[in-house]
Amino acid sequence: MKKYCFGIDVGGTTVKMGLFTTEGELLDKWEIPTRKEDGGAYILNDVAASVEAKLAEKNIAKEDVAGAGIGVPGPTLDTGYVSICVNLGWKDKNPANELSELLSIPVKAGNDANVAALGEMWKGGGEGYLDVVLLTLGTGVGGGIIINGEIAPSHRGVGGELGHITVNPDEEATCNCGNHGCLEQYASATGVVRIAKKLLAASKEESSLRTLETVTAKDVFDAAKAGDHLAVEAVEVLGKYLGLVVANVALTVDPDVFVIGGGVSKAGQVLIDVITKYYHKFAKIIGDNKAKVVLAKLGNDAGIYGAARMVLK
Template sequence: MNYCFGIDIGGTTVKMGLFQFDGKLVDKWEIKTRTENKGEAILPDVTKAINKKMSEKGLTKDNILGIGLGIPAPVTEAGIVPDTANLGWGYKEVKREMEELTGMHVEAGNDANVAALGEMWLGGGQGHRNMIMVTLGTGVGGGVIINGECVVGKHGAGGEIGHTCVNYEEEEHCGCGGKGCLEQYASATGITRLAKRRLAEDSEPSILREENALSAKAVFDAVKKGDRVAIEIATKFGKILGYALANIAAVCDPAVIVIGGGVSKAGPILFEYIEKSFKEKAFFANRDTKFALAELGNDAGICGAAKLILK
């Protein structure tokens, strides 16, 4: 029996999975991400954890098809990371270094792209080979898949849809340094920002005014209760995100758009606001694009990383 490892490196933990060649998840576990000293221990720690698991399962390198890595940074097709925000790495030849450490074949990709690959393979995009994945969390992550392959790009930054500009008049800065990015309106923090702006406009009664800690969850919980102000906020969110996705769809023509991340826990009600706006602006050939919720949760990264190997 042949196996592979799917590894999802995060700023706090490294999620790890052992998969059979047919895609069955055999085991999953986590280790701490040690980012001190410019993250010098991360890849050696991953290597030790892989070797330990192989020993536990009685596996040798002859049984392992390879190791797939998802990394929270741009990753080129050659497996090179130019820089990272939260791992401590600068320029790093991840594929080469990991192959030297393990003596096994390695493939690496951006974590959002890899999560998209996982959802295409085993989750909300299953059965489709052309897909956009949107992760609505603290920020807005994205992955674009065309003909079953992730769009990587020259600098490894393909699919960074959260940093497309959707408001040319915005004065506040996004975390990336730009202004008017999709992330400033459609992320969990962006929805909270929209809510604060709306509540400051007037004194119209709203459940949201009773919240001690305003959040995206609070907004959609209020929407489900019919709160008018919350519905206005959700409508604005849906219009901004729906219009942006219509533009992106005109470029890559997806069969399905999969929505994941913490905000997706609001459920199908999201689509009432996103899909309507999407269809208003979509190119006629894209109007039947389907919307689906992500299904793999925290396993999307390890599944997609494994899929880098199990092509």
């Protein structure tokens, strides 16, 4: 029985790394810079060197290491193959195989949002369940689908791309992806600000948001919590579209629990409440026994937890 595993979450700026017991206890975490020069050619060597250094520092033998998981910020096939990863400069690469060769331990790779979902299932908001859906509300909106305790297969690398589910075909503004009315246009940090500004422009109603030079997602939620009517309305729009996606995903994969993470989820229970309200409205057929909606628990560590979990099955 191996005792340790590594979780590696490659981001565009830093690589987050964690040393775990195979029981899921985080023993140590640290970061190294992501060197994107020359098509990201040095990233995996840097990661390997950092893992080797940590093993030496902790006096851990490689025989005691079950392996390493690696989260990649782009589409990643089950085989570990990455056709293109714009964020890192990678093209036509199998980072799992390459890192495995460098370290002589088993390595698995997955898309970072799916990997984070696996982390939240293992030790976060979805702990105790095997069928979990994560929605990450940050600069963009991402997602991950865990079925039977594993990342669901994804043939085009778009499984769990819940931010690009169309929630409003009548939207006039264009999403980054070229579509109109994606969830991301309403439920990301920039999305909720966009809604608030639209509501502010469309009415003359007083609002504490009018006094601010720049409006952030946090401002909108804080104003809503303080009872500001326009801010409440903006949160309702966000909740309506998030609730719609939660309902529709529930009628597709019927998970145990929905976990809501990302910067916007710092708004807390008010966010869970408004999502739940609309989820129940749109999923009448499910009856009373609906899947729970909960806040994520691991924050920025979800990626290293999930990456570590990947090699344990």
